[in-house]
Amino acid sequence: MSHNCSKFHGNFMNQQHTSRYDFPSRVFHWVTAVVVTIAFVLGPGGFGRLMREGIDPATRSDIVWHESLGILVFALTVLRLIWVAFRPAAPQVQMASWMQLTSKLVHVALWMLLLALPATAVLALGSKAHPLTLLGGVRVDQLPLIANASIAKLADWGDVHQFLGDAIMWIVGLHAAAAIYHHLILKDGVLSAMLPYKWFR
Ligand code: HEM
Ligand code: HEM
Structure with missing residues (x-):
């Protein structure tokens, strides 16, 4: 794979041989990563207790920011998935099949x-x-459609949400460690493919 072929292509739709993700994919990736991390840090602990005490969540800036950033993550993810369906092919890096499969998972x-x-x-x-x-x-x-749906009673969705919030950060840790391993040990260009700028090559 050429190291610099994309350098000469101003148009991101014209990167059949590129070694990097297209510009919108890189922007989506890093904006999402920053927004998810801030949302995680602002995750409102003791939300149930605040509600029982009758505190209005609109008066708590951590809750208002957490929910707004979380909705932004949803909007970005939907737009990004639409972009994934139409974008130029993602860069293909040669690697062991177990590694390819793990990265897909x-x-x-x-x-x-x-x-x-x-x-x-x-x-x-x-x-x-x-x-x-x-x-x-x-x-x-009120969200009556949800309140009246049978799925509402299937679980304590606040607990599930909290668990998934912790889970995404653990998986992101694994994902980032893998990216750094690719960069430092395998030196196969996987991290550079997603970096916003050409920092390494
Ligand atoms: C990237 C997306 C999100 C992440 C990573 C995330 C993460 C978390 C985490 C880790 C907690 C638990 C905090 C703690 O107990 O210390 C939490 C709680 C909560 N989050 Fe999110 N969240 C996200 C999106 C959202 C969205 C979109 C909303 C609202 C529309 C929301 C509303 C809440 C509420 C209400 C709680 C308290 C739940 C309860 O204890 O019953 N979150 N979130
Ligand atoms: C909340 C944080 C993050 C989330 C949710 C996330 C999510 C994702 C997703 C969904 C993809 C596939 C993207 C696509 O096909 O367009 C991806 C790719 C990638 N991410 Fe992340 N990421 C996060 C943080 C990071 C960090 C911190 C690093 C580096 C240290 C990183 C490095 C990469 C790389 C190198 C790829 C390309 C992998 C490949 O082509 O096989 N990500 N990430």
Whole structure:
């Protein structure tokens, strides 16, 4: 695979031999990574207790930011999946088949978590009749479609959401460690393919 063929291609649709992801894929990846990490840090602990004490979640900036960034992750993921269907082929790096398979599994797990986190959050709020409170004063007090659906009673969706929130960070840790291993040990260009700039080559 050529190291510099994409350097001469201003148009990202024209990268049949590129060694990097197209520009929108790289932007989606890193914006999502930053937004997910901030949302995780702001994850509201003791949410159930606050609700029992009658505290309005709209008065808590950590909750309002957490929910807004989480909805942003959902929007970015839907747009990104649409882009994945139309974008130029992702760079193919030669590697052992077990490694190819593991990387596919980790990516599928990450995609599913990016969708399951907002879904379980909305189920958690809807099933307990807690308001969804976003930046800009946006507020949805009831989600009757969810409250009345049988799925609402299947689980404590707040617990499931919290578990998945922890799980995505563990899997991201594994994913980032793999990227660094590819870069430092295998030196096969996998990390450079996703970096926003040509830092390494
Ligand atoms: C990238 C997406 C998200 C991540 C990584 C994430 C992560 C987390 C984590 C780790 C917690 C538990 C915090 C703790 O107990 O210390 C949590 C709780 C919570 N999150 Fe999210 N979240 C995401 C998206 C959302 C969205 C989109 C909403 C709302 C629409 C939301 C609403 C909540 C609520 C209400 C709780 C409290 C749940 C409860 O204890 O019943 N989250 N989140
Ligand atoms: C919340 C954080 C992150 C999430 C949710 C995430 C998710 C993903 C997803 C879904 C893909 C497939 C992308 C596509 O096909 O367009 C991907 C690829 C990739 N990610 Fe991440 N990522 C995160 C953080 C990181 C970090 C911290 C690193 C590096 C240290 C990293 C390095 C890479 C690389 C190198 C690829 C390309 C892998 C390949 O072509 O086989 N990611 N990531």
